[in-house]
Amino acid sequence: MLERKEREEKKTELPELPGAVAGQVVMRFAPNPSGPLTFGHARGVVLHLAYIERYKGKLLLRYDDTDPDIKPPLPEAYAWQREDLAWLGGKPDEVLTASDRVPIYYEHAERGLQQGALYVCRCPPEVFRDLKGHGQACPHRELPAAAQLAAWRGMLDGTTAPGGAAVRVKTDLQSKNPAWREWVALRIVENPHPRIGSTYRVWPVLDFQSAIDDHLTGVTHILRGKDLADSSHKQRYLYEHFGWTYPQVMHWGRVKMHEFGKFSKSLLTEAIAKGEFTGWDDPRLPTLKAMRRRGFQPEAIKAFWLSLGLSERDVSASLQTLEAENRQRIDPRSDRVFFVKDPVRIALRGAGFEAHPPIHPEHPARGARKLTVTADGHVLVPRSEVPEQPQVLRLKDGANVRLSASGGEVLGTAQDAGGHAARIIEWLPDDPAQTVACEVLTPEGTDQGRAEASLLAKHAGDLVQCERYGYCRIEAVDPSARAARLVFTHD
RNA sequence: GCUCCCGUAGUGUAGUCCGGCCAAUCAUGCAGGCCUUUCAAGCCUGUGACUCGGGUUCAAAUCCCGGCGGGAGCACCA
Known part of the structure; x- marks a missing residue:
């Protein structure tokens, strides 16, 4: 009874992190820098920041950029993501870039090969898949360390062609979940890395790189999406091999925003390159850049994600809720102005x-x-x-x-x-002295019209409410041309 | 198909671990009212939910079993 009462008194939105000790929590936010942060990323950021604050913990920003091939990083994105993180109030205590740490992963790969935790598999993918499906070891699995290291050198020095070999982690071949069996730790990728070029031809996969970095940087708690839930199981095998203790992990479920269609990063990159969007800050996009441009407040985004909490439930949320949070915050500072669309x-x-x-x-x-x-x-x-x-x-x-x-x-x-x-x-009034030309960028297109001349006294970044039309953020005002450009926030 | 996870109002969410204080919290949405020379703001009222079936128990949203539904993973991606 007493215990329950205490719990109610300290009731917060988020569950406690298991085993968390104030002052000793270390967490990391680890995006792939293949574009700017999106509204979806913000969930991770917001949750991390909330816990860091609660436990007086340390936050690492780690760029997990070890795939120069399928999900190549975008050189500009490193800075963008830092800006986006900062916009949400995130001040990382340390910033790490996986592509700068490849020698560290190599050391661990070699140690693992040496001690029989890892092996170089030279099976064609289909063959291996079949073996794995039947819980059978591949012929290379039990080769002696000397042979493993020789094969490893072959991967590094170019003797082995891409796809010809990969380093795998020894797991439980009988593991009930085939997804956890004998996963790949490092593979050959010859595409130049957009940031560091062709320095390396062997790259670790996320599960290997991330597992090692988490241990080396003393990460105590990992928060990530449910889609990465299997990673924890896979990585535990590696931790066992090395005698390490796995961090506490918590997952959040899948989120679908009613109003956002399907945006995959790679599709977006392509669409932007083709000019279908004006850029990563196109008001139609769910990037933080675009939302910032539209006048969404970071506090509203925080409140939104905090209200969803940290739960593994899959949800389908509405942007209306976010807009309500945002409206509350921008209304007091949004001066009213008349805008006549299509006059x-x-x-x-x-x-x-x-x-x-x-x-x-x-x-x-x-x-x-x-x-x-x-x-x-x-x-x-x-x-x-x-x-x-x-x-x-x-x-x-x-x-x-x-x-x-x-x-x-x-x-x-x-x-x-x-x-x-x-x-x-x-x-x-139909009077050039009292009005200005005004265009408003909206997610649906651009509205043209005229607005009050009072806009001329405003500055880029100011928020206004066009009465009976909607809230807008001022993007540019040109007094000499008597024109203004706004971006629609929401109604 | 295999493995894992999740099911509380239209949408989210609290409560579930430690059964009774839950005829179930809050927000958002919707409806109505007030206010008002915008309303999208403010104030008030209303609306509406424990996925189903068994079991355990004096007592189940809460524990157990099963069904159903949803999601994720099963890559030399992150």
Whole structure:
């Protein structure tokens, strides 16, 4: 009873890390630098940061870039990923790059071959697969150390062709899960590594490299996706061979965002190269670069992932939840502004009027904007709001008008007309002095229109709410051209 | 097919380890109301769930067995 009470008092979103001792936790965030970090990566980052903070632990950033062939790293991505990590508040205590540590992996490979933990397998893949399926050893498995080391040298010096040999880890051939049996530790890859070129022709696979680095850097807890769950089982064999203790591991389940389609890194790289996207920060992409550009706040992303917690359950989440978190955080600092998308010019008969919309309805002290329409003047309204038959509408904060595509008539200022009788629409005076050209990049395309001249006082990076349209981040303002470019955040 | 993991409202999530305080938490969504010269904000109300079947027990979301459903892995990828 008492125990339960204590637990409730210190209740947090995330489960405790098993065996974690404050001040002695070491974790690593280990992406493959094949592109910038994505929203999905952010889950790992956020969870690591939360635990590091809770246990006053140490965080390593480790680039697991040991595949120059199928998932080659992108040289620029190393810096991008650091920036993305920093944006989320991550300050790694140490940064490691696997491709700089190849000699270390070689040493361990040799030690393993020497002690009979590893062996050089020269079976063709199909043959080996068959043997493995039947739980049988390959002919090279029990060869003496001298033969193993000779074969290993053949891999290193170019005698053996790519695919001709691979170093395998001795596991339990009878292991009930075939996936864990006799896995490959190092193989020959002749493609030059995008970062360090052709220095090496033998590369460790992730499970080998990562296992060794985790041990050498004293990692105590590993957090990773469920897709890597088998890695833990495989790597344990290696740890046993070397007499090491395996870190604690926790996994998170698969996440599918309703709104995001299938984005694989390799497909994206290709699509960007072909110009289907403007770049890695194209607002349509689920990269942190793109989200940052759109005005998503790191705190919102953290809150989102923290709310999903660390669970192995597979979930299908909605971006709406993230947007709600973000809205809460950006609304107070988003000054209001009128943006008329796809404007139609309408002549108004009748008296002129002035509007004084507040800069922020919840913060009257910030003041108001001012829009003026002269008698028998013209206004711009969004094409989509223009009724076919004349209809009474309220130009927000301005005046009630009876309006259709052919023209309108001022019925009186909005101040005169109380209640909710008329539908409210956004608008602008048709006056170059009071407006600017404005384009908004959205995930669906680019919206063209005009916006209030008050935008000219803003700067790149500022957030605004285009009333009745949505929140946007200002990307560029050009006072001399009287133009602005925004990126749509969300509504 | 084999192996492993996971099933609480529309979507997430707390509770499950240590059965009773759970006719089940919170958020989001949706609906309604209030406020309001935007609403996407704020305030209020409502909505809606323990995958199924057995078993153990005085008592099961919680423990056991089985079914069903979902996911992942089974690469000389990460």
